[in-house]
Amino acid sequence: MYGVGILKGLGVTIRHFFNTYVEDLRYVGKKLNNTQEFERRQGVDSTGLYTVQYPEEKIAVPERFRFVPFLVVEDDDHPERPGHDWCTSCGICPKVCPPQCIWIVRSEDPVTKRPIPEPEAFFIDIDICMNCGLCAEYCPFDAIKMDHDYELADYDRTGIGVHIHDKEKLSKPFSYWRKIAPTTAWEEAVDRGGWEHIDVIKQKQKSGAPIAKPGPTWDSPYVPPIVPVKEEAPAAETAQAGGEAVGTAAEAAPVEMSAEDAAKEERRKKREAALARKHAKEQGGEG
Amino acid sequence: MSSLDLRQLHDTEFPIPDEMQGNLAITSLSKVYNWSRRSSVWPMLFGLACCAIEMIATAASRYDTARFGMEVMRASPRQSDLMIVSGTVTKKMVVPIVRLYNQMPEPKYVIAMGACASGGGPFKEGYNVVSGMDQYVPVDVYIPGCPPTPQALINGLIALQKKIDGQSLANMDDVPWYGVGPSDPVPIPILGPDIIDPRQMGMIREQAMLAAAGQPYGVRELPAVAMQIATKKISAGAAVAAVSAASVVVDAEAEAARLERRQEAVARKRALLAKS
Amino acid sequence: MTDQMIAPVRPETVDVDAAIGILKERFPDAVKDDTREGYVGVVVERSQLVEVATAIRDELGFDYLSSATAVDYLGIEDSMEMVYHAYRISGGKPLVFKAQTPRENSSIPSLIDIWPGVDFQEREAYDLYGISFPGHPNQKRILMWEGFNGHPMRKDWKEAYYEAELKPFESRWPKGYVRRSEELNIFGKNVAYPADFDLSRLSDDTEASLYAGMGLGVDVEALNSDEELKTDRLVVNLGPHHPSTHGVFRMVVTLNGETIETLEPVMGYLHRNHEKIGERNAWNHNMPFTDRLDYISSMSNNLGYALAVEQLMSRGMRYTPPTYRAEVIRVLMVELTRIVNHLWAIGFLLNDLGAFFTPALYAIAEREKILDFFEATAGSRLMCNYMRFGGVFKDIPERIRSTANLLNDKVRDFETTQYLTQLITETLPRAVDELDTFLTDSEIIKTRTIGVGYLPTETAIAYSAAGPLLRGSGVAYDVRRAEPYSIYPELDFDVAVRYNGDIYDRYLLRIDEMRESLRILKQILPRLERTKGESFFSGNKAVYMPRVAIGEAYGRVENPKGELGYYVVSQGDPKGPQNPWRYHVRAPSFINLTVLGQMCKGQKVADVVAILGSIDIVLGETDR
Numbered sequence A: 001m002y003g004v005g006i007l008k009g010l011g012v013t014i015r016h017f018f019n020t021y022v023e024d025l026r027y028v029g030k031k032l033n034n035t036q037e038f039e040r041r042q043g044v045d046s047t048g049l050y051t052v053q054y055p056e057e058k059i060a061v062p063e064r065f066r067f068v069p070f071l072v073v074e075d076d077d078h079p080e081r082p083g084h085d086w087c088t089s090c091g092i093c094p095k096v097c098p099p100q101c102i103w104i105v106r107s108e109d110p111v112t113k114r115p116i117p118e119p120e121a122f123f124i125d126i127d128i129c130m131n132c133g134l135c136a137e138y139c140p141f142d143a144i145k146m147d148h149d150y151e152l153a154d155y156d157r158t159g160i161g162v163h164i165h166d167k168e169k170l171s172k173p174f175s176y177w178r179k180i181a182p183t184t185a186w187e188e189a190v191d192r193g194g195w196e197h198i199d200v201i202k203q204k205q206k207s208g209a210p211i212a213k214p215g216p217t218w219d220s221p222y223v224p225p226i227v228p229v230k231e232e233a234p235a236a237e238t239a240q241a242g243g244e245a246v247g248t249a250a251e252a253a254p255v256e257m258s259a260e261d262a263a264k265e266e267r268r269k270k271r272e273a274a275l276a277r278k279h280a281k282e283q284g285g286e287g
Numbered sequence B: 001m002s003s004l005d006l007r008q009l010h011d012t013e014f015p016i017p018d019e020m021q022g023n024l025a026i027t028s029l030s031k032v033y034n035w036s037r038r039s040s041v042w043p044m045l046f047g048l049a050c051c052a053i054e055m056i057a058t059a060a061s062r063y064d065t066a067r068f069g070m071e072v073m074r075a076s077p078r079q080s081d082l083m084i085v086s087g088t089v090t091k092k093m094v095v096p097i098v099r100l101y102n103q104m105p106e107p108k109y110v111i112a113m114g115a116c117a118s119g120g121g122p123f124k125e126g127y128n129v130v131s132g133m134d135q136y137v138p139v140d141v142y143i144p145g146c147p148p149t150p151q152a153l154i155n156g157l158i159a160l161q162k163k164i165d166g167q168s169l170a171n172m173d174d175v176p177w178y179g180v181g182p183s184d185p186v187p188i189p190i191l192g193p194d195i196i197d198p199r200q201m202g203m204i205r206e207q208a209m210l211a212a213a214g215q216p217y218g219v220r221e222l223p224a225v226a227m228q229i230a231t232k233k234i235s236a237g238a239a240v241a242a243v244s245a246a247s248v249v250v251d252a253e254a255e256a257a258r259l260e261r262r263q264e265a266v267a268r269k270r271a272l273l274a275k276s
Numbered sequence C: 001m002t003d004q005m006i007a008p009v010r011p012e013t014v015d016v017d018a019a020i021g022i023l024k025e026r027f028p029d030a031v032k033d034d035t036r037e038g039y040v041g042v043v044v045e046r047s048q049l050v051e052v053a054t055a056i057r058d059e060l061g062f063d064y065l066s067s068a069t070a071v072d073y074l075g076i077e078d079s080m081e082m083v084y085h086a087y088r089i090s091g092g093k094p095l096v097f098k099a100q101t102p103r104e105n106s107s108i109p110s111l112i113d114i115w116p117g118v119d120f121q122e123r124e125a126y127d128l129y130g131i132s133f134p135g136h137p138n139q140k141r142i143l144m145w146e147g148f149n150g151h152p153m154r155k156d157w158k159e160a161y162y163e164a165e166l167k168p169f170e171s172r173w174p175k176g177y178v179r180r181s182e183e184l185n186i187f188g189k190n191v192a193y194p195a196d197f198d199l200s201r202l203s204d205d206t207e208a209s210l211y212a213g214m215g216l217g218v219d220v221e222a223l224n225s226d227e228e229l230k231t232d233r234l235v236v237n238l239g240p241h242h243p244s245t246h247g248v249f250r251m252v253v254t255l256n257g258e259t260i261e262t263l264e265p266v267m268g269y270l271h272r273n274h275e276k277i278g279e280r281n282a283w284n285h286n287m288p289f290t291d292r293l294d295y296i297s298s299m300s301n302n303l304g305y306a307l308a309v310e311q312l313m314s315r316g317m318r319y320t321p322p323t324y325r326a327e328v329i330r331v332l333m334v335e336l337t338r339i340v341n342h343l344w345a346i347g348f349l350l351n352d353l354g355a356f357f358t359p360a361l362y363a364i365a366e367r368e369k370i371l372d373f374f375e376a377t378a379g380s381r382l383m384c385n386y387m388r389f390g391g392v393f394k395d396i397p398e399r400i401r402s403t404a405n406l407l408n409d410k411v412r413d414f415e416t417t418q419y420l421t422q423l424i425t426e427t428l429p430r431a432v433d434e435l436d437t438f439l440t441d442s443e444i445i446k447t448r449t450i451g452v453g454y455l456p457t458e459t460a461i462a463y464s465a466a467g468p469l470l471r472g473s474g475v476a477y478d479v480r481r482a483e484p485y486s487i488y489p490e491l492d493f494d495v496a497v498r499y500n501g502d503i504y505d506r507y508l509l510r511i512d513e514m515r516e517s518l519r520i521l522k523q524i525l526p527r528l529e530r531t532k533g534e535s536f537f538s539g540n541k542a543v544y545m546p547r548v549a550i551g552e553a554y555g556r557v558e559n560p561k562g563e564l565g566y567y568v569v570s571q572g573d574p575k576g577p578q579n580p581w582r583y584h585v586r587a588p589s590f591i592n593l594t595v596l597g598q599m600c601k602g603q604k605v606a607d608v609v610a611i612l613g614s615i616d617i618v619l620g621e622t623d624r
């Protein structure tokens, strides 16, 4: 019969229409945007879709969510190096960045002109950044991460540091990263062998100092290590050697891409290991 | 805008006679006026690229811009207040966009949604991509992100509402569309061998003359790198300042002329008000 | 049957190598093997290209021309070439043939009479490479505007913001003082004018040249006949700003009354220079850029590119194919994407039919849940950037959870497996069924769509239509079955096909495909469970700038919108280049539009948007 199809369709519409009121009636008197309700409505077994009352309630973004990147720095209350960058200005992220929106100025020792593993300046042009996350994925020092703060709208993009994020604006403490991505941060810590920056861990391993190990699960509590009293390390000499090591490491990095034969790979691995040892050594001396 | 600073409000160009100082009518009128304006911003149904998908998702059930009075998306520029530039602006497309912008009635607002519309985005280096909508039409709110999530877009829309709230009816600079006559249309770019912004004609002519004389053309003297090192803390800002300074060399004249016209019109209106 | 036994070799069924043998026998002077390292197929002397192509189509049975594209070998061979990939509609490997031309005064005969589907592709090659195609009836620029300076894809053409030939750029590190590109340009804009630019002769003739050849001018004789209703010819522009063109697409139609006489698609309004940028990018830089092609189905775009590059890599030395778990996850993502896309397509097809927004809202409601899963797994709702060469970015998380870090954040926390199972076994089937009840029987929809936008089978094949457009016309051609990739061979599903070739069938086909996708997804779930904990990536994940073996590859996948192909050439650096020499996207939306003019001829103007909606285009991919 002509018209049955339309009626069937309208049936769907009417069902949708009444369902909204059924839902409303079910929650008469209850506060609609409490957390359990939110979870149920936005959850697996809800039927249909519920509006997120955005400014009043926000869907928290999942851990892997990517918005513009930020740089991890040590917490301000870090016992040894508060506010120190995790970034060693190794130069990998500006290379993997597809639209090439990362600019890094590597620090130099003013006297010896050797590179120091810490960026002097770091810029990300968020008007170019495509939020792809490759920088965070390939950073070997877990120093650049994708931020979750998406509320960046503003009225001007040309002001100082507004849409070209500089180091100051990019830097966020490590505890922030642990807060926004607890499981990922934990996984990375497990890979590193401790909660600290990889260089610090290596240095501590060398000197036998205690390391804050990640617990067995991501939500196990963070136990800071007892900080031992440290002696001053002989500075100038080792720093020099260290600078050299970083330089070669950085230079060596692009070479490792070639994938030719097993022997070469073997050699590369050995060399890398050696470099890592050397690096750790100088870091140990420096810190 | 829950609290308005009255002193600030009265600190306008609006000619309030001394005995009328503290007149509340203006304040509340502004408030009501802005409230009604910001609660019925009609965006143009106008999608450019990937960001448009997020814009549609924002308008759909889950995020629902109807809560902000923005559910009426109008396809016609004549009926819309807000242009959400949602995606990559290409040179070929900027011509219609500027035309659409000119067709929108005042008051009109522009939101640059996403990295592309704000400043070029990942495709910035491409030969057919405009580095930011603001090179052609004034932009009110920038929303970074690629793409901005629906929540980020709503955040931008709220930012726009705040901006509207901040516009005082008493301040002619805030609401120039009353009494000043029709606003100047943005000159529509021309597609030549490359896109031509009519505001830059003079500059292009100069460069062509240089080229004809066999002199180097199309190059720009850059500050020495050493300077950049010295000012690296603010180099980002400095760079931008340099850009805007240079790119408006020619615009400046037009800008000045426009400003003058506008001031004249405001003065006219004031005189009129004073008389009555 | 007996015929087959008597004639042992039927040229239209022999495999590709034998076909090439036959071809070389028939055209001994014109057809040569392509002997370059890593290349396949034959090089055809361009003067005989048309004859050879006719033989390829008619005698050898390669009747479906998937892709035709140009490559500029400046500095390697100093020639340009057109590369054609011809397939049999019954499935199997391609016959790749190429025609070379010098870079100066380059010209290659047009194949438009053999495969009308090359129409836009040849125009694109003309636009971007400056190769002229004698025999092409409408050789105009297609992506850039008429009058644009130069042919931008040529290797020696430099854009205004040109910085260096290849990425990564030197200036970013270690002395990376930030400079916006605008700063370096005297105009502060992304523009460059030729040195001999004469402002006085500036004329914007883009539009004029567009309307030329539209058949303007009224045929008074016909109009004055007494039997007919008096009508007038009228040119109507739909787009680029039009609510139903799905983006910035434009159609110029000549109407006779309400009937369409000619329709010319005009595109390029979202031409973002994907390929030019792609050739400067390193191999893995392109992955996030592919997201932005068909921005509704970024996951499958990723997969196509990963497959193409993996093909090249597999010819190199140490290469390990993706692990089984990686393949399972890939298929999971791709099929979810297909559902997302078809929901979107159906919703907006209804929009185009005039059912403004309600069907679209219902259709895309459940999409949000899939996007939630994408966001939790890949990090972004739309731009997933999830596949890598040799696997995927990260394993599926154990829990879909989020952490509050802004004010008012509301946190959700689900078991991923439970979420997925619920989604695949209940929510999505329910959504598809609801859509089916809602729309399929509706008389209004039937009246508007049945018999409208008819595309006959032969035309569909000849015009290289792909995806739902092709299958809606009765051709059961699906790359997942025709040239299987990933783990599709072991999955049980049918290629959905409908036979009437109108809008309604394309709509039904999309519903069918969603059901098939759900069927696949149900088979994926146990596989996911079984492979839990296995590696999702093969090879060394820390290699951030892979070098890729020299050669060419054409990787294609069945994207929701049709066959998406990537033609990549790795050339130059003998160690294996970091950057693709050529990176071409065979975009289904772009090629499907070739037939739009045909389909719309004689239809009413109101149906045009519906026909366009039924093709389901996305502009990011059309214009690239």
Ligand code: SF4
Residues within 6 Å of the ligand: A086, A087, A088, A089, A090, A091, A092, A093, A094, A104, A138, A139, A140, A141, A142, A143, A144
């Ligand atoms: S990859 Fe990491 S350590 Fe290296 S420069 Fe980038 S942020 Fe710094």
Ligand code: SF4
Residues within 6 Å of the ligand: A069, A096, A097, A098, A099, A100, A101, A102, A124, A128, A129, A130, A131, A132, A133, A134, A135, A136
């Ligand atoms: S997210 Fe991608 S585009 Fe943005 S800075 Fe990182 S690598 Fe570059």
Ligand code: SF4
Residues within 6 Å of the ligand: A130, B049, B050, B051, B052, B086, B087, B088, B113, B114, B115, B116, B117, B121, B122, B145, B146, B147, B148, C292
């Ligand atoms: S900002 Fe990103 S998502 Fe938005 S249009 Fe540009 S490329 Fe697409």
